[in-house]
Amino acid sequence: MTPNWELKNCCNHEQVLFLITVSVCTVVILALWRTILLKPFKLVTVFIHEASHAIACKLTCGHVEGIKVNVDEGGTTQTRGGIYWLILPAGYLGSSFWGMVLILASTNLLTARIAAGCFLAALLVVLFVAKNWTLRGLCIGFILFLGVIWILQETTTVHILRYIILFIGVMNSLFSVYDIYDDLISRRVHCSDAEKFAEVCPCPCNGVGWGFIWGLISFFFLCGAMYLGLVILS
16 A cells, blocks of 8 residues: 555544544643653653663664663663764654654554563663662563553453553653753753763754754654654554
8 A cells, every 4th residue: 555645635533533642642741741640751751761872872882881760850871882972862862763653653553562562671671781779660660560551451441552652652752852952952951962962073063052953853753753643544
């Protein structure tokens, strides 16, 4: 079947449901942004940010010595070797990319199962390289959470696996854009990835400039997820 890139005859029932669900997720996330209810999902987003640094390190032949996620929604990835100027932007941009992947995976039950399985595998791997109990607890908690959701999906009429994957994807995309604005543009944290990147990159651009560029790319990832999701569902 040829992809409907022009989105002709949009929108069918599945496309409308997709748009409504993403909108509801966005409203819920923004409404509960500063509440304890979103804390675990924010920490998962930090985990994905740090895991993206780790993946970039391994792909550029470096060594990951450890990963930390802190209760205050900060985190660190200790690496040795690898290509530093590729590892630095991988946190923010990788987080946005994985948010897009999760949103697209939620459009189909099979791909949602695959995404959940890969996520569980990543949590298990990171559990053994975690450097603090916040991250270990987060990994164990979400392994149990996703395990329960999966069991409910397969054995009961509570079929919410796709919506959980979508919620995590939307949360990750929104948090990534917000985090870039908060850390790199509005407050300009001098030890941020963008400031470090500006120091090693020969381009005449400071940390705020790179934060703006990364923010645009992250926003395009979010828009791309919406568009591609509609194409898939057409």
